[in-house]
Amino acid sequence: MTDNSSVDATLRALLADVLGLGEARAAALTDDSGLFGELPEFDSMAVATVLTEMEDRLGVIIDDDEVDGEIFETYGNLLAFSLRKVTD
Numbered sequence: 001m002t003d004n005s006s007v008d009a010t011l012r013a014l015l016a017d018v019l020g021l022g023e024a025r026a027a028a029l030t031d032d033s034g035l036f037g038e039l040p041e042f043d044s045m046a047v048a049t050v051l052t053e054m055e056d057r058l059g060v061i062i063d064d065d066e067v068d069g070e071i072f073e074t075y076g077n078l079l080a081f082s083l084r085k086v087t088d
Contacts, residue, residue: 004083007079007086033074033076035074036073060086
């Protein structure tokens with residue numbers, strides 16, 4: 001799954017499911033949309049679930065040392081991280 005649009009669609013569906021955003025809110029996320037600290041649903045507990053779901057749905061392994069707060073600042077950061085993981 002190295003197609004950018006399929007990774008984007010998977011990530012949006014994942015966020016809609018895990019955070020309970022619904023499809024419309026997930027679809028409205030832009031690269032600059034804030035996540036952690038901006039969306040009330042995206043708390044520290046959600047971070048672990050999002051990472052686990054990313055591994056499952058994108059077929060990647062995410063090591064603890066790869067994860068930092070910057071990844072969760074914006075949707076664009078999370079998407080860029082996801083794209084790097086699937087192309088590794």
